[in-house]
Amino acid sequence: xxxxxxxxxxxxxxxxxxxxxxxxxxxxxxxxxxxxxxxxxxxxxxxxxxxxxxxxxxxxxxxxxxxxxxxxxxxxxxxxxxxxxxxxxxxxxxxxxxxxxxxxxxxxxxxxxxxxxxxxxxxxxxxxxxxxxxxxxxxxxxxxxxxxxxxxxxxxxxxxxxxxxxxxxxxxxxxxxxxxxxxxxxxxxxxxxxxxxxxxxxxxxxxxxxxxxxxxxxxxxxxxxxxxxxxxxxxxxxxxxxxxxxxxxxxxxxxxxxxxxxxxxxxxxxxxxxxxxxxxxxxxxxxxxxxxxxxxxxxxxxxxxxxxxxxxxxxxxxxxxxxxxxxxxxxxxxxxxxxxx
Numbered sequence: 079x080x081x082x083x084x085x086x087x088x089x090x091x092x093x094x095x096x097x098x099x100x101x102x103x104x105x106x107x108x109x110x111x112x113x114x115x116x117x118x119x120x121x122x123x124x125x126x127x128x129x130x131x132x133x134x135x136x137x138x139x140x141x142x143x144x145x146x147x148x149x150x151x152x153x154x155x156x157x158x159x160x161x162x163x164x165x166x167x168x169x170x171x172x173x174x175x176x177x178x179x180x181x182x183x184x185x186x187x188x189x190x191x192x193x194x195x196x197x198x199x200x201x202x203x204x205x206x207x208x209x210x211x212x213x214x215x216x217x218x219x220x221x222x223x224x225x226x227x228x229x230x231x232x233x234x235x236x237x238x239x240x241x242x243x244x245x246x247x248x249x250x251x252x253x254x255x256x257x258x259x260x261x262x263x264x265x266x267x268x269x270x271x272x273x274x275x276x277x278x279x280x281x282x283x284x285x286x287x288x289x290x291x292x293x294x295x296x297x298x299x300x301x302x303x304x305x306x307x308x309x310x311x312x313x314x315x316x317x318x319x320x321x322x323x324x325x326x327x328x329x330x331x332x333x334x335x336x337x338x339x340x341x342x343x344x345x346x347x348x349x350x351x352x353x354x355x356x357x358x359x360x361x362x363x364x365x366x367x368x369x370x371x372x373x374x375x376x377x378x379x380x381x382x383x384x385x386x387x388x389x390x391x392x393x394x395x396x397x398x399x400x401x402x403x404x405x406x407x408x409x410x411x412x413x414x415x416x417x418x419x
Contacts, residue, residue: 275392286345294337296412320340358382382416
């Protein structure tokens with residue numbers, strides 16, 4: 079997806095705000111600290127937003143150690159996973175190719191050895207030749223054993239590669255997942271949206287797809303009244319209810335503090351609006367209870383904005399249109415769902 083002038087301007091704004099934050103707090107402009115503040119101002123990770131906002135609201139200084147912990151927990155993990163994944167794929171391919179070569183060599187040596195043994199029987203009467211054949215056959219057996227040993231070692235390497243691959247898959251899964259709600263995070267959502275938009279624009283017969291933005295109504299009041307722990311429980315519950323309403327390639331992601339985004343491949347706008355209506359009713363009808371005490375906190379409603387992709391507009395524009403529809407839903411009294419114009 080080509081970068082728009084608006085996106086470039088926005089990135090420069092984030093960069094300036096990042097440098098100012100580092101300078102104002104007397105922090106070193108290291109890549110790690112710069113990256114954390116940039117992600118904060120770009121609102122790319124809700125957990126980083128939540129931690130930094132909480133520390134600033136308390137009046138405490140943001141220590142360098144705190145920022146580094148955020149970097150290694152929410153940013154580096156993903157980058158490391160991607161880097162190691164590429165390395166592991168190359169190494170795995172190398173080992174598998176070596177394994178295939180050794181299998182071919184072992185099979186060839188086995189046939190060659192059998193041929194030598196047959197030839198040795200025929201040539202036994204020739205005293206000068208037979209010892210030579212016997213020595214070659216013996217060396218062939220030795221080489222065959224060497225390749226067998228190498229093959230066993232490669233089997234061991236392949237098992238270790240498979241184990242590391244599983245661990246990397248788990249790391250990548252964590253890097254794609256919101257730490258609190260366990261649905262996808264914003265980064266993963268935007269990656270998938272970019273891929274889907276690119277597929278649509280390249281296809282001669284593209285399938286419609288939609289983005290839905292979902293915002294919890296009056297959530298700040300809930301946090302202020304009951305505290306952030308209850309607020310977090312509500313976010314987890316709403317996330318699970320949103321996820322229960324999707325299927326197949328659909329993706330639910332936590333997009334911001336109390337805002338969720340839903341990617342709906344192979345879905346026209348009319349179907350997305352039907353889903354929004356059904357989903358809103360289910361959430362509004364659910365009584366919110368504390369997980370441990372069972373205390374009731376009443377009902378929670380959501381406002382929804384949906385937009386169908388238009389060829390060539392790109393993911394950012396699609397999100398902007400869905401956000402505008404969401405704003406209309408909230409302005410119209412909340413607990414509404416609107417389609418983008």
